[in-house]
Amino acid sequence: MIRSPLMTVMTDAVMKASRSLKRDFGEVENLQVSRKGPGDFVSAADKKAESILRDALEKARPGYGFVMEESGIVEGTDTSHRWHIDPLDGTTNFLHGLPHFAISVGLERDGQMVAGIIYDPAKDELFIAEKGKGAFLNNRRIRVAARSAMEDAVVGCGLPHIGKGDHALFLREAASVMAHAGGSRRWGAAALDLAYVACGRLDIFWERGLNSWDIAAGMVILREAGGFYSDADGGSDPIAKGTIACGNETLHRELLKLLKKAKA
Numbered sequence: 001m002i003r004s005p006l007m008t009v010m011t012d013a014v015m016k017a018s019r020s021l022k023r024d025f026g027e028v029e030n031l032q033v034s035r036k037g038p039g040d041f042v043s044a045a046d047k048k049a050e051s052i053l054r055d056a057l058e059k060a061r062p063g064y065g066f067v068m069e070e071s072g073i074v075e076g077t078d079t080s081h082r083w084h085i086d087p088l089d090g091t092t093n094f095l096h097g098l099p100h101f102a103i104s105v106g107l108e109r110d111g112q113m114v115a116g117i118i119y120d121p122a123k124d125e126l127f128i129a130e131k132g133k134g135a136f137l138n139n140r141r142i143r144v145a146a147r148s149a150m151e152d153a154v155v156g157c158g159l160p161h162i163g164k165g166d167h168a169l170f171l172r173e174a175a176s177v178m179a180h181a182g183g184s185r186r187w188g189a190a191a192l193d194l195a196y197v198a199c200g201r202l203d204i205f206w207e208r209g210l211n212s213w214d215i216a217a218g219m220v221i222l223r224e225a226g227g228f229y230s231d232a233d234g235g236s237d238p239i240a241k242g243t244i245a246c247g248n249e250t251l252h253r254e255l256l257k258l259l260k261k262a263k264a
Helices: 005-031 039-060 091-095 167-178 190-198 212-224 249-263
Strands: 064-068 072-074 078-089 102-109 112-120 125-130 135-137 154-157 183-185 204-208 228-230 243-247
Touching: 005 039, 005 078, 005 091, 005 102, 005 112, 005 125, 039 064, 039 078, 039 091, 039 102, 064 212, 078 091, 078 190, 078 212, 102 190, 102 212, 112 190, 112 212, 125 190, 125 212, 135 212, 154 167, 154 190, 167 183, 167 204, 167 249, 190 204, 190 212, 190 243, 204 249, 212 228, 212 243, 228 249, 243 249
Parallel strands: 064 078, 154 183, 154 204
Antiparallel strands: 064 072, 078 102, 102 112, 112 125, 125 135, 204 243, 228 243
């Protein structure tokens, strides 16, 4: 487990926010039957968790900037560092009482992601990584799976929903990948999908229409776990393109070939 001062700061902030989310998640089932519905409540839970994260990180690292899902970009006096924060990745799961969501915090230094933490409060699973120090799930070192045959692989993906994404392209990509893969999964929380590739639960993953806070932490964890990633078209900057494709070296390469075939 990484015990650096930076990781301690990040872990402490995430754990504070997680206590708020756990309490709010316990109320979601009761709200399902209300006429107003749980949407406004979940939005408030999201914003509350983000506020807790921001306050804790500002106190520990004054001057760092922020890129946040709810509050947008906040410039800091320290122009070398920015936090990328998703206080509730998997909002729709949370809304429906599905216990699969996470807090994701990534640290950017001089344009490169150097540290990441993803915490799943429902399962009490903490994924962490810092550049050059490996990746861990709770106290155990993690690595990407070693499978090399697509027919043995379990593939994760993100599905575009109403009003978002290129549905026709996704259907072509899914058909291309599913024709060769051993199985496919859609969990609904991109940060956890990346963490699951990092620890070998998923072999490969791709999704389009993402933001920096969705993948910043996961990119670091994946890289430190021996994984490879690109944007979904094979480029080197997933955050700039808002897409990601990842896996071990062999399956990442095979995934890109199948995605390219779907666009031809």
